[in-house]
Amino acid sequence: MPRHLHLPELLSPAGNWECARAAVANGADAIFFGLPRFNARMRADNFTAEDLPELMRFLHSHGVKGYCAFNVLIFTSELADAETQLRELEAAGVDAVIIQDLGLARMVKELAPGLRLHASTQMTITSPEGLERANTLGIDQAVLARELSLRELERFQANDKPEVPLEVFVHGALCVAYSGQCLTSESLGRRSANRGECAQACRMPYEMIVDGELRDLGDKRYLLSPQDLAAVQEIPRLIELGIRSFKIEGRLKTPEYVAAVTRVYRKAIDAALADKDLSEIITEEDRYELEMTFSRGLYSGWMHGVNHQELVGAYYGKKRGYYVGVVRSVARDAVELEEIPDHLKNGDGVVFENLQDTNNEQGGRIYGQQGNWIEFQHGRLRTDLIAPGTRIFKTGDQALDQRLRQTFQGDIPLRKKQPLDLIISGKAGEPLIIQVKGQAVNVASSIMLEQALQRPLTLETLQNQLGRLGGTPFELGTLELHLEGNVILPVSELNRMRRSLVSADLKFIGSAPIQRPASSRTVTQMLAEVGSQVPTKSEAADAAPTLHILCRDQQQIEAALETGVTHLYVDFEDVRQYADAVKYVKENSSSSIYLATPRIQKSGEAGIFKLISRAEPHGVLIRNLGAIAFFRDAGIPITGDFSLNVANPLTADFLKQTGLERLTISYDLNIDQVLTLLEGAPPSWFEITLHQHMPMFHMEHCAFAAFLSEGTDFTNCGRPCEKHKVRLRDRVGMEHPLKADVGCRNTLFNAVPQTGAQYFNGLMQTGLRHYRVELLEQTKEESTRIIRTYQSLLASQRGGEDIWRDLKAQSQLGVTRGTMAEAI
Known part of the structure; x- marks a missing residue:
């Protein structure tokens, strides 16, 4: 079987047009978006069916792909509407659909074969065995669960088994429950997360009842609210593991967020591919932008395994921003800090932490600065409610927002290069043939291949020589090798073939939607085949x-x-x-x-x-x-x-x-x-x-270990789940039982x-x-x-x-x- 080389893809969220432009302008290889129906972020602005042709022309003209999130369960009565939407997506040239529902995945393959099928993280694919089962649907890419560590990702052997490219989340909000397995919003509020209506119950405060008594956890109230994921330093290792697509969460976030996060991860991916040290490339300014555009605290998530003491900070469930410092003293309309950071300036928004009630915190925009004092507009701040020692966070930076907006306002230059996917074949005594996949272009060597006694042509050699496409509108995509035996060809001839290739009549991605043949099969036919197995009611009545x-x-x-x-x-x-x-x-x-x-x-x-x-x-x-x-x-x-x-x-x-x-x-x-x-x-x-x-919640996060021990995982937590009966009390006073399973995963009932x-x-x-x-x-x-x-x-x-x-x-x-x- 030919071995594929996948260059990593940066996939950014787009809840609206501005976010799509921000993603493209700042280096995304693809965006994912939703339509008003059938997507897991119904509160996003989303795009309409009428937007699709223009959206795809814009994306394709910049060499960027567009994936539609179709990632909810589909009820029987909705299958016909789902079919209509699939055909609209296919006709508009959408590149892929991200699917949760297994039945809908079947529809993609049978009714809209021109669409690539990506298995959503909502499918809860957590193991190679689960991926193998899902792959019987013919998926073209799989979004794995966020709860997988680097060590667990390694077991998918993406480099050795590249048939299904793997996608992982690298930045953004973390759901405390496994995606596709959270029934909390439905159970408490008749709003299903599997239908795009998550009520974010994990971001609410809870009290812990241990053996019938309220446990004093100090200021920790947000017991199920994880910090946000930031895996920028893990990019090199993820590339080594063969991960194909790096996904940024945030279809409900601002275009400034999309711009900042996309820019930083584009920078990280390019540096990693160039073998540069990310600790030198990703600067404090980059980290500042990630924190300022949205952050509940940035953490590596589950990338390095389970750490129940760090994943959930438990002090707040909403955006916190960038840490500024500590209050030394207060006066009317002014606050003295122990130290003024260089980035703090007039017009910045700040909030003064109140862990007793995070929904009632003092804050405002800085009106002036004198020494270590920051001043606020008269009467806008109740400094009598701010005590010395209070922590301050920066929540708004108008200059940063303006700078980020400038990246996607006006014309966006064509940044993206056309990937060349190549098929390489040959054997000793015959020429080497390089063919461009999907195009009638091939180049043959003028020198015959010879049997190699040493240093035969390898994937790495070909990648190195054929990938030198600087100064051209192209970049190396995938390589399929069909070489028979160990063969050799001079490097100079490979270089000549590369130059001939890029001077050939190669077609660049155009602005028109890609035309694909339509399927004549219908969902009515598919349902009829299943329905034909239904017995008459009289046949089943006696059982x-x-x-x-x-x-x-x-x-x-x-x-x-x-x-x-x-x-x-x-x-x-x-x-x-x-x-x-x-x-x-x-x-x-x-x-x-x-x-x-x-x-x-x-x-x-x-x-x-x-x-x-x-x-x-x-x-x-x-x-x-x-x-x-x-x-x-x-x-x-x-x-x-x-x-x-x-x-x-x-x-x-x-x-x-x-x-x-x-x-x-x-x-x-x-x-x-x-x-x-x-x-x-x-x-x-x-x-x-x-x-x-x-x-309700089914989660990798163990509240027993996090709040009843000092342990990081099951090896050192002391197993409080076996010693105590625990309930979590919500805001209306209901006490929900908490249970741990054999894998130390918690379920809140x-x-x-x-x-x-x-x-x-x-x-x-x-x-x-x-x-x-x-x-x-x-x-x-x-x-x-x-x-x-x-x-x-x-x-x-x-x-x-x-x-x-x-x-x-x-x-x-x-x-x-x-x-x-x-x-x-």
Whole structure:
């Protein structure tokens, strides 16, 4: 197989036209943007379908690519509109779409093959195994999870397996939860992050309740708000690892932010490619610009592994800016600093830190300076609320903003060179042939290739000689080598061929949209193929419903068996107890027991899969893409959990073909959307959760270690998760249970359980027969009561409305009607 050489791509965000211009002017190789529908940043200005032709002409004329973020789950009723948008993107010459939904990914390949398919970070690709599963969709680039370290990225072997270029985030806001796995906004506010409506609950203050008592954490209130990612110093190593695309977060940010961050990372990438020392290239002024344009504190994220003491500062959840210094004394309308930094000037905005209430802080623009005193306009600042020792941060720099705006105002010069993607072939006794991929241009050597006794032509040699394109409108792109044996050619001849190549009739990227053949296939045809497998309602009417109970401890298992439950899921924090649980169930009942995998699987964690397999369960509840092949190939029955995000028949059909016997319907769907899904695919494929505490945040960040220990990770934290029962209290007083899993990842569960019991009869009429109840912290007695309640529902002995009211009356926390009742 030919080996590819990928030059790194700098990918910048564009929430509007100004941001797109800022990205292009400051060195982006590509931008990503969204349309008003179907993107994960609905609050951005976004572009319209009418903007697309002009946008793509602008980008392509500057040698820049445009990727459209199409990175949300797609409901069944929306598939036709999604098809229309895909065709509009393809017709406008958009280069790629960034996709979360597996069914939509299938549509891209079948309906709009001219678009490149990029797997979004919302797909939660965290391991080579997960990437391999996603790649069966034919993806052209994969955006990996932000939570991967350099060491974990190395295991993807991007240099040795370049078939799927890899993309990673290098700068911007960090979600505390895994992308595609955060249900917090939906659970608390009916605004789904998987639908582009994240309410940023991670940026809100929380209190920690430990064993029933409020834990004093001092001024730390923002327990789930990470610092912002800044991986500029990691650029050289990421290039070494073969990472193809470096992504900057920020479609909700200003054009000044886009300009500054793009400029700094362009500088870093170019320096790294030239083997220059970044510590000398990236200056304090560069760091100042990164801090000033937006920062909650800059940190390397997970690049160097987990550090629970540093990732989340916990003092604030909003922009902080550049640190100025400390107050020495105060006077009316003026403040004395211990030292005045050189960059501080009149007109700059500053804020005086108030950790007791970060939403009520003093601040304003500097009106004048005398010595170490900074003065403010009369009456604009209450200095009586500012104490000596208060820290000051700079939040605004008008001169910097003006300088950054100047970079993208007016005409933007053509900066970008056309990449030349070359195919090189030949063997001893024949000429070397260099062909330009996608163009009818090739150059043959005037000297025959000879067998090399030493120093044969290598990828590095060809890259070095053919890459010397300075002074031309071109730059070296990818190289495909098809050389037979070890051959040699004089360097002088390679140089001649390079000169001949650039003087040939090469076509530069034009301003017109690229014309691509349209597909005659439609989403209606795709849905009909899935729908043809749906049995008639009369065929499924006689089957009895099955109740599946998910247990999280031994007492709950005992309660399930004593109430006659025949289908159990077991999800223990300590998977070493799985073997004993399986043995207990098999010795005390004829019930089946399925063991749950973790939500996240990283390279090197396959030992957990082996442990589950050795426990010899009847089946496995699959929660990540990377687990499917392992258990399927082991011959163990597998059911897909909610975390696989099944929202439409096309996604369901794809996952069923992987070997999953059933699929849990996504928690993003309301009852109408569930019913529509069940009309479009066989109900026997599905299972629905009727009762649960919604798993809201699922995160690499461990709040146990961060705030109940001084440890940086599981090796030195002392495992407080095993010693304490912890809840996080939100602003309205709800205390949400916090749990750790086998990988030390935390899940914050909604304090209030939800039920879909009132929709049971309607679901039964569709032919759906598999229903789940998930227990969390219930005692054996409480578990028994809940199980018997739902057994009576399935036996038609009680109605759903009656159950809802009954559980609400008997439960200390109460029961909501659940997210199924609300449209997202």
